[in-house]
Amino acid sequence: MPRRRVGIASGVGLHARPAALLAKSAAAQPVPVTIAKVTDGAAGEPVDAASVLGLMGLGVEHGDEVELGAADSEEADSVLDELVALLSTDLDAEPAS
Amino acid sequence: MNNELITSDLVDLDLRSPDKQAAVRSLAERLVTAGRVTDLERFLTDVAEREKQMSTGMQGGIGIPHCRSEAVTAPTLAFGRCQEGVDFGAEDGPANLVFLIAAPQGGDSEHMSVLAALARRLVRAEFKRTLTESDDPAAVAEYVREEVTP
Numbered sequence: 001m002p003r004r005r006v007g008i009a010s011g012v013g014l015h016a017r018p019a020a021l022l023a024k025s026a027a028a029q030p031v032p033v034t035i036a037k038v039t040d041g042a043a044g045e046p047v048d049a050a051s052v053l054g055l056m057g058l059g060v061e062h063g064d065e066v067e068l069g070a071a072d073s074e075e076a077d078s079v080l081d082e083l084v085a086l087l088s089t090d091l092d093a094e095p096a097s
Numbered sequence: 098m099n100n101e102l103i104t105s106d107l108v109d110l111d112l113r114s115p116d117k118q119a120a121v122r123s124l125a126e127r128l129v130t131a132g133r134v135t136d137l138e139r140f141l142t143d144v145a146e147r148e149k150q151m152s153t154g155m156q157g158g159i160g161i162p163h164c165r166s167e168a169v170t171a172p173t174l175a176f177g178r179c180q181e182g183v184d185f186g187a188e189d190g191p192a193n194l195v196f197l198i199a200a201p202q203g204g205d206s207e208h209m210s211v212l213a214a215l216a217r218r219l220v221r222a223e224f225k226r227t228l229t230e231s232d233d234p235a236a237v238a239e240y241v242r243e244e245v246t247p
Contacts (some may be wrong), residue, residue, distance in 0.1 A: 015209065020151045053155045053220055059213030061206075 002076040003069045005038060006084045010091045013061035018091035019052050025086055026050040029079045031071040038065040049083070102211065103174040103241050106131055108234035112177035112195065118145075120183045121162050124175040124197040133199060136168040140199070143168065152186025159219055160185030160192030163212060167202045172211055174198055176241065178228065194219075194228055214245045 010018040026033040026049035034046035037058045046069060047054035060066055068083050070076040107127050114120035121144055128134040143166035147153075153161045160183060175197040182191030196215060200208030218224040224244060231237045 013209070015212070016147075016151050047220075051156060051220070053157075053159065053216050057213055057216035057220060059210060061209070 001069045001072055002080060003043075003067055004080040004084050005065055005067050006087045007065050008060055008062055009088050011062050012092055013064065014055050014058060014066070016092075019055040021091050022083070022086060023050050023052045023055060025083060029070070029083075030075050031073045031079055033071075033079060033083065034069040036067045036069075038067050043067040100171050101238075101242060102172065102245065103176065103238045104131065105235040105238045107133075107173065107175040108237045109175075109177040110232065110234055110237065112179040112183075113181070114177075114179065114183055117148075117160065117162070117183050117185050120160070120177060120179065120195055121197060124177050124195065125199075127175050128169075128173060128197070128199055131173070133170055133173040134166075134168050135170060140164075140166050140168040144197075154185030154187030154192055155219070156187060156189050157219075157225070158182065158190065158193040159187070159225075160195040161198060161212070161215065161219075162195070163198035163200070163208070165200045165202050165208055169199045169201045172200050172207050174211065174215070174241065174245070176228070176237065194225065211245065218244050 008014055033049040035049040036043040036046040037060050068080055070079045112120060114123055122141060125137055125140055129137050134140045143164045144162050147164040148162060177195040179193055182193050185192045198212055227240055
């Protein structure tokens with residue numbers, strides 16, 4: 001499974017609006033996406049990135065690193081690129097869409 | 098004062114509220130009675146403010162309204178079970194299990210760790226089933242205290 005690591009740019013971490021935006025984006029992807037919190041260089045238990053509850057359960061704060069995984073497929077790389085770009089943005093600062 | 102995260106008087110196994118404002122108010126009144134919230138209206142304003150950022154209705158019949166507030170004296174959880182369901186804005190339907198999470202202003206990481214610990218339990222069918230089936234508020238409070246350890 002293709003994986004990608006990224007630091008969380010949003011000030012509140014992966015909660016509230018940033019969590020909602022990621023879950024929405026993950027749910028809209030053509031392949032299932034998982035996310036795990038990276039602690040001391042090791043990825044923890046992955047959860048469904050499309051579940052807000054799953055994201056909240058990770059307890060990811062601003063600056064923490066996460067590992068995204070997309071199911072093996074032609075689209076996996078572009079899916080991960082898009083979600084990495086999303087998490088590299090301060091989603092609290094963006095105007096509401 | 099008892100500083101447990103949740104106690105039996107903070108559990109309502111027969112919450113009957115027409116909407117989420119009423120549900121939150123009902124649970125918040127228990128927090129006031131328990132001495133965890135000093136100013137009901139201030140606290141309700143803070144919860145509503147948080148709720149505006151993103152609805153706290155989660156998939157699977159769960160509502161987790163929460164906020165940090167100067168009206169809160171200690172990190173506390175109140176639980177309400179609503180057979181009819183209360184709309185907390187989740188796309189898949191109303192919430193039957195409602196957790197109100199109250200954290201003192203400045204208690205930043207504590208608030209988040211309670212929320213994260215609760216969220217991890219709420220994706221487990223066993224946790225939800227126990228909360229759905231129990232008839233004893235004291236047993237529910239004890240179960241939640243044991244399970245939700247940040």
